[in-house]
Amino acid sequence: MSEENWIEVGSTDSIEEEDLIRFDHQDKTFCVYRLTDGFYATDGICTHEAVHLEDGLVMDDEIECPMHQGIFNIKSGEALSPPACEDLKTYPVKVDNDKIFIKIG
Amino acid sequence: MKNNIIILGGGQAGIYAAREIRQNDSKSNIKILGEENLLPYERPPLSKDYLLDKKNEEDLYFHSSDVLKNENIEFENISINKVDFENKKLSAKNYNVYSYDSLLISTGSENKKLSLDNNLMNDVYYLRNLEEAKKIKEIVSNKNKITIIGGGFIGLEIASSLSQLQKKVIVIEIGNQLMGRIIPKKIADLVQNTHIEHGNEIILNKQIEKITKKNGIYEILLNDNSLIETDFIIAGIGSTPAVKLFENTNLKLDNGIVTNQFCETSIKDVYAAGDISNFYHPLYERSMRLESYQHAQNHGICAGKNIAGIKTEYTSIPWMWSDQFNLNLQLTGICDDYDEIIERGNDINNGVIYFFLKNNKIRGACGVGIVGKIGRDIRITSKLIEKNTIVDKQILSDQNQKLNKLIQR
Incomplete structure (x- = not known):
């Protein structure tokens, strides 16, 4: 993977702890989360039905879809509770000079 | 063992x-x-x-x-x-x-059935299982004007889907609002407006007197003597527990x-x-x-x-949803036992939620919004109900304030 795959999302203070922001890049949508132990990123659309997870609830290490309460583990992307059954894709995240980057592609 | x-x-x-x-x-x-x-x-x-x-x-x-x-x-x-x-x-x-x-x-x-003349019993369709859904899907493909009897969740979801399939849809509801008394009138009206905007016709406060069939077309006579002509009828008028056995x-x-x-x-x-x-x-x-x-x-x-021998109490907070057009409606808890109602938000784009409180604690909530907009607040509400939290009503009523502030850790 080349350096170009790291895309800047924004500054670290743009996300409150135990919260997320939506990040759109080209034609894709991502969610970037701030958990107690760091930053994480996943695809931004629920794998069950096309709804943005940005309106979902972050609790501990989990994101819950706002439409049908499918639950995913933010760190692994694992679908934990139906109606979600397909895992959510996750992406590497790094922080450099208070800026968040995610690695896409 | x-x-x-x-x-x-x-x-x-x-x-x-x-x-x-x-x-x-x-x-x-x-x-x-x-x-x-x-x-x-x-x-x-x-x-x-x-x-x-x-x-x-x-x-x-x-x-x-x-x-x-x-x-x-x-x-x-x-x-x-x-x-x-x-x-x-x-x-x-x-x-x-x-x-x-x-x-x-x-x-x-199992579905409640309309009491109809015997010769029309098989002409009205109901939707509960895959076989019925299959049949309805097949038949509506060559029908145009479809009438749905019952303005509850299932009837309205079918009405939404059929409208998206470019069908002319009429919904007849016996009550004075959609989705029964448990749904706040304002939310029922917002949902009704969305149906009307998409071309569905909603008829409230009407009972069906008689259904007749002439040359493959049904005529539904309502109690105000109005007559509806339709190509196909689907009923969703509630269900009963399957206890006959x-x-x-x-x-x-x-x-x-x-x-x-x-x-x-x-x-x-x-x-x-x-x-x-x-x-x-x-x-x-x-x-x-x-x-x-x-x-x-x-x-x-x-x-x-x-x-399996693991004694476990059932304490889940009730929760359900209904999706119609681009709306997502959610109910949590119990909304029929309260001494105060608090409203949060007032437009469908950002979502509207009604909270039902008793002794300053939320017992239930009902909300509707464009897909995704009310889910987080409803989920937090379920947690507040579960934890029996005394809530700050000012935060509850102000959509600019996040509800997770109310969760006690």
């Missing part, structure tokens, strides 16, 4: 119970007896994505047959017509007999099978879960019967634990 565990009813509660039992008990025989010749499948998409061809039959199954095989859960398509609780036996129409040590009844609910037994029935907070019925070693069970909810300190996806799943899991 190895037991024979029978699960009567192959729906969501049944399959989740079966898998939960297996997680805690590797030895017992677990057999699901289902009336439909299909592995357990999801019903919510039937009125929406399945009608719209966004999901097909294969997408609906909870688990593949491999999962059941791996977990040694048997599934048999059979119709039971006699239950002998005293001797712990079930008999099928084909004279097969099934003995059990523990029995879970999860036979769900148990009516002449010792099993205690009252709006379904009466169960305690452990999914136990009045008969030892007999449990009930899902739509069929009128269960005691310890948090609300009353009995209730629910028909929802989340309940069927969680109640099945709870029954599974109890059958």
Whole structure:
């Protein structure tokens, strides 16, 4: 993977702890989360039905879809509770000079 | 110890119970007896994505047959017509007999039917299972003007789907608002406006006097003497627990099978879960019967634990949703027992939620918004109900303030 795959999302203070922001890049949508132990990123659309997870609830290490309460583990992307059954894709995240980057592609 | 565990009813509660039992008990025989010749499948998409061809039959199954095989859960398509609780036996129409040590009844609910002249009984369609959805999908493909009798969740979801299939849809509702009295009038009106904006016709406060058929076209006479001509009729007028099989037994029935907070019925070693069970909810300190996806799943899991010997109270906060057009409506808790109502938000784009409070604690909430907009707040509300939190009403009513501030850690 080349350096170009790291895309800047924004500054670290743009996300409150135990919260997320939506990040759109080209034609894709991502969610970037701030958990107690760091930053994480996943695809931004629920794998069950096309709804943005940005309106979902972050609790501990989990994101819950706002439409049908499918639950995913933010760190692994694992679908934990139906109606979600397909895992959510996750992406590497790094922080450099208070800026968040995610690695896409 | 190895037991024979029978699960009567192959729906969501049944399959989740079966898998939960297996997680805690590797030895017992677990057999699901289902009336439909299909592995357990999801019903919510039937009125929406399945009608719209966004999901097909294969997408609906909870688990593949491999999962059941791996977990040694048997599934048999059979119709039971006699239950002998005293001797712990079930008999099928084909004279097969099934003995059990523990029995879970999860036979769900069935549609209420319109009382019609006998010659029209088969002309009105209902939607509960995949076979019915298949038939409706096939028939509507060459119909144009479709009438839906009943303005509840199922009728409106079908109306939304058929409108998206470019059909002319008329909804007739006997009450003075859509979705029954439990939904706040303002929310019912917002949903109604969305239907009207998409071209659906909504008729409230009208009863059906008579339906006749002439040259393949139906005429529906309403109690104000107006006449509706239509190509096809679908009814969604509510459901009742499927208890016929148990009516002449010792099993205690009252709006379904009466169960305690452990999914136990009045008969030892007999449990009930899902739509069929009128269960005691310890948090609300009353009995209730629910028909929802989340309940069927969680109640099945709870029954599974109890059958496997892990005594577990059922304390899930009720939750359900309905999707119509680009709207997502959600209900949590119980909305019929309150001393105060608080409103949050006032437009559909950002979502509107009504909270029902008693003694400064939320008992239930109902909200609607463009897809995704109310989900987080409703979920937080469920947690506030569960924790019995005394809430700051000012935060509750102000959409600019996040509700997670109210969660006590």
